[in-house]
Amino acid sequence: MNIKRFFTEFLYLIFPNCCFVCGEGLLLGEQYVCTQCISNIPRTGFHLQKDNPAEKRFWGKADVFRATAFFRYEKGSAFRTLVYNLKYKGHKELGEILGRFAASDLLQSNDFASVNCIVPVPLHPNKLRQRGYNQSEFIARGLAAVMCKDIDIQNLARLIENPTQTKKSVYERFQNTEGIFGVKNPQLFENKHIMLVDDVMTTGSTIEGCILAMKNVKNIKISVFTLAIA
Numbered sequence: 001m002n003i004k005r006f007f008t009e010f011l012y013l014i015f016p017n018c019c020f021v022c023g024e025g026l027l028l029g030e031q032y033v034c035t036q037c038i039s040n041i042p043r044t045g046f047h048l049q050k051d052n053p054a055e056k057r058f059w060g061k062a063d064v065f066r067a068t069a070f071f072r073y074e075k076g077s078a079f080r081t082l083v084y085n086l087k088y089k090g091h092k093e094l095g096e097i098l099g100r101f102a103a104s105d106l107l108q109s110n111d112f113a114s115v116n117c118i119v120p121v122p123l124h125p126n127k128l129r130q131r132g133y134n135q136s137e138f139i140a141r142g143l144a145a146v147m148c149k150d151i152d153i154q155n156l157a158r159l160i161e162n163p164t165q166t167k168k169s170v171y172e173r174f175q176n177t178e179g180i181f182g183v184k185n186p187q188l189f190e191n192k193h194i195m196l197v198d199d200v201m202t203t204g205s206t207i208e209g210c211i212l213a214m215k216n217v218k219n220i221k222i223s224v225f226t227l228a229i230a
């Protein structure tokens with residue numbers, strides 16, 4: 001046993017690292033989630049299914065080539081803790097790890113393998129300052145690393161902070177999506193297949209707002225990936 005490995009194993013003994021989902025101790029090489037839980041994650045398989053429920057959310061609202069989500073965000077499911085820890089507990093690296101696992105699924109689909117550029121849904125600068133990081137950017141980094149794609153975190157920007165959506169009616173929310181996001185240089189997205197990345201898809205209105213912002217980009221194809229779908 002070499003000395004580095006000895007110390008790593010020693011550290012594991014005094015600071016046990018546990019799986020966020022099942023609470024069992026992690027093995028060397030595992031981070032945040034154990035291999036068993038990763039294989040049990042309720043995957044949607046939407047990347048291999050055209051006209052899937054994620055794509056249907058955009059029908060009649062926005063032009064989406066393909067849409068998918070890595071796993072189902074079910075009530076009471078132990079896997080919800082992954083999103084919670086990623087978004088609210090500062091565990092940004094968890095996004096990258098889950099993005100890497102999801103990427104190997106996406107590469108099974110020619111539609112997703114043909115993406116040119118991965119674009120995380122941006123946070124408003126105030127929110128970014130508050131949280132310290134953009135969780136969607138970390139998911140996007142994991143995806144980009146395994147899929148060998150470019151990532152762009154500059155060109156799409158959030159212009160308006162989210163009005164507290166819980167208090168608004170569906171109609172108002174729909175009205176609100178236009179003008180929330182903006183594209184700085186449309187030419188950078190021209191003739192590209194862009195994959196927008198977000199943490200959880202609920203109504204799809206945030207992503208719809210991003211797509212609206214890109215409506216004047218010439219010859220753009222937009223696909224969508226979210227870590228989870230509610």
Ligand SMILES: [Zn+2]
Binds near residue numbers: 038
């Ligand atoms: Zn586990």
